[in-house]
């Protein structure tokens with residue numbers, strides 16, 4: 437085994453190169469492709485060696501709940517890509533979110549989160565934390581005054597995702613980080629929708645970044661996974677202890693799939709984004725589409741913030757089919773290439789109806805407050821030929837006329 441912390445030569449390398457070579461650790465066999473270390477534990481030559489390893493005097497792996505060479509390669513590659521000092525992988529994106537929040541608070545503390553959150557993240561902030569004595573306040577993430585007003589002396593963490601699910605609102609990460617730091621709180625950003633290719637929350641002032649690697653990082657709909665990135669002191673403090681003792685460890689097999697998937701992340705995200713931009717423009721001009729929300733368009737309500745903090749509009753498009761739920765469902769029935777699924781970031785284009793799936797748990801009033809209307813659909817643009825996707829969307833929208841479902 438080589439040095440698991442070895443960097444890549446003397447020069448700073450660009451993301452596409454780091455995604456191929458970063459974090460690679462060769463065994464004495466000199467394999468070209470990264471090795472899969474499917475092992476729970478490690479053997480030692482002597483009790484003395486084992487003691488030294490456990491005491492931390494001898495760097496190396498102890499037990500795969502704590503660390504594993506394949507998982508470490510994935511963490512290292514992610515850290516290099518994100519420009520983070522350290523990273524820890526988890527079994528799922530939700531394990532990453534839960535650990536990043538729970539490890540930073542105790543009973544009596546307070547968390548502020550943007551109201552527009554991935555459903556399970558909203559459950560953690562709104563329902564789970566309060567059960568353990570950690571109060572939480574949900575705010576309109578676009579309104580900086582609401583963030584400021586929600587902060588209390590005991591506020592420890594501000595939590596947000598941007599762009600948001602499913603309406604693709606974009607929040608000012610730098611401004612929210614400044615508010616947090618003026619009040620001694622940390623900022624945790626769920627960067628799934630932006631991907632590490634298009635937005636770097638740590639450079640904007642965030643303290644921790646979390647990903648569901650299940651999405652664009654895998655990109656092939658195979659594995660669940662998650663990762664948390666940030667400064668060494670934060671990652672190796674309470675967070676590392678929380679992960680080691682509660683055990684949401686990423687399987688080495690899944691780490692290996694995700695590590696290999698990273699090699700093509702930049703290519704995939706850029707191609708998917710290029711198609712998403714074309715599709716957003718096509719939809720915006722279509723009479724059966726009442727509005728389109730795409731961060732890469734100049735009519736996006738937060739276009740100025742997008743320009744400041746993202747290097748592209750992303751791979752998702754939200755739009756409303758005129759005619760409500762019945763029209764939205766009929767439209768989805770007309771799709772042949774685009775599949776119905778609640779996942780995103782996949783090579784396959786996927787469409788979902790948030791009001792009846794990811795946001796079903798919320799009251800109609802809460803949904804309306806988030807802009808999740810009955811006609812709203814979220815499209816995750818995949819790697820298919822954009823012309824085929826546009827033809828698929830066009831045919832499904834035209835079919836609404838034949839079915840007599842098209843609203844004005």
Ligand SMILES: *Cc1c(COP(=O)(O)O)cnc(C)c1O
Pocket residue numbers: 528529530531533554556557597601626628629647648649650651660661662
């Ligand atoms: C999918 C997702 C998660 C949860 O990730 P899992 O891997 O499904 O646990 C969290 N946040 C966002 C924004 C997501 O899209």
